[in-house]
Amino acid sequence: MLELIPITDSIGTEVRGIDVTADISDSDFERIYQAWLDSTILLLRGQNMTPAQHVEFTRRFGEIYTYTRSNFSHKELPEILILSNQKEKGKPVGSAYSGRVWHSDGHFLTEPPVGSMLYAREVPPVGGDTWYGNMYAAYDALPEGVKERIADLKVIISRVQSRPYNYPDRPAPTPEERAEWVDVSHPVVHVHEETGRKALMVGGNVPWRIEGMSEEEGLPLITFLQEFAVQPQFTYCHKWQPGDIVLWDNRCAMHRATYYDHFTHSRVMHRTTIAGRRSAAAAV
Ligand code: SIN
Numbered sequence: 001m002l003e004l005i006p007i008t009d010s011i012g013t014e015v016r017g018i019d020v021t022a023d024i025s026d027s028d029f030e031r032i033y034q035a036w037l038d039s040t041i042l043l044l045r046g047q048n049m050t051p052a053q054h055v056e057f058t059r060r061f062g063e064i065y066t067y068t069r070s071n072f073s074h075k076e077l078p079e080i081l082i083l084s085n086q087k088e089k090g091k092p093v094g095s096a097y098s099g100r101v102w103h104s105d106g107h108f109l110t111e112p113p114v115g116s117m118l119y120a121r122e123v124p125p126v127g128g129d130t131w132y133g134n135m136y137a138a139y140d141a142l143p144e145g146v147k148e149r150i151a152d153l154k155v156i157i158s159r160v161q162s163r164p165y166n167y168p169d170r171p172a173p174t175p176e177e178r179a180e181w182v183d184v185s186h187p188v189v190h191v192h193e194e195t196g197r198k199a200l201m202v203g204g205n206v207p208w209r210i211e212g213m214s215e216e217e218g219l220p221l222i223t224f225l226q227e228f229a230v231q232p233q234f235t236y237c238h239k240w241q242p243g244d245i246v247l248w249d250n251r252c253a254m255h256r257a258t259y260y261d262h263f264t265h266s267r268v269m270h271r272t273t274i275a276g277r278r279s280a281a282a283a284v
Contacts, residue, residue: 102204127260
């Protein structure tokens, strides 16, 4: 029987009593979907999905966003991105250095994806955790004066600027990448398309600029917001077990991965990314 159990007071729901490879009734799925919208992340433990079942389960939540130019896509199913330190014939099978600063996926896109589903296949005994933060809760807790100050502000997200923070192991962007990766701006206060709730979406750790503000004026504000957003009362650290699935709502949650001993231990995670809301056909 389906059970929905809060993970902490502020973030997450653990979904129990469901095998994601079996038929999930429309009414159960609707409750799961609503819990996702309400609590920003879902956790399902002890699952055993093939890559094809992973893709199929993700489709229940919406259309899949495929990273068509990634070197780290699953060979048969490009909808799956592999995050791993493993090598095959000396070549990395996945992205080894995944998201270690607070971020929401694809923030550098004009239309960032709505969510991501991460499935643990192999995990190290220590580290390699993923932190999640509820950005509705962070926004709600801001002092009223700050809410007024940031109400109409936009943060400028530069993929070029973020590269050394997100991927210190990769070379600096090439001239071609610099030309292609144009900056985008997003509201600092994101109004969620489905719930209508406000979320603080400043992205973490990179000293982003605020549209229309000098660096001198913008930096203290962005730093305050970034630090405010990830206080312990809004966050949860997930310690992975093989078979865990976490689905996060990229419109109101941030996340970051932690270090582990990648010389000694293996971490293999499969991630799908949800591009948009459920299509009419998939909607329940
Ligand atoms: C991600 O940033 O999408 C993945 C986080 C992780 O590897 O734990």
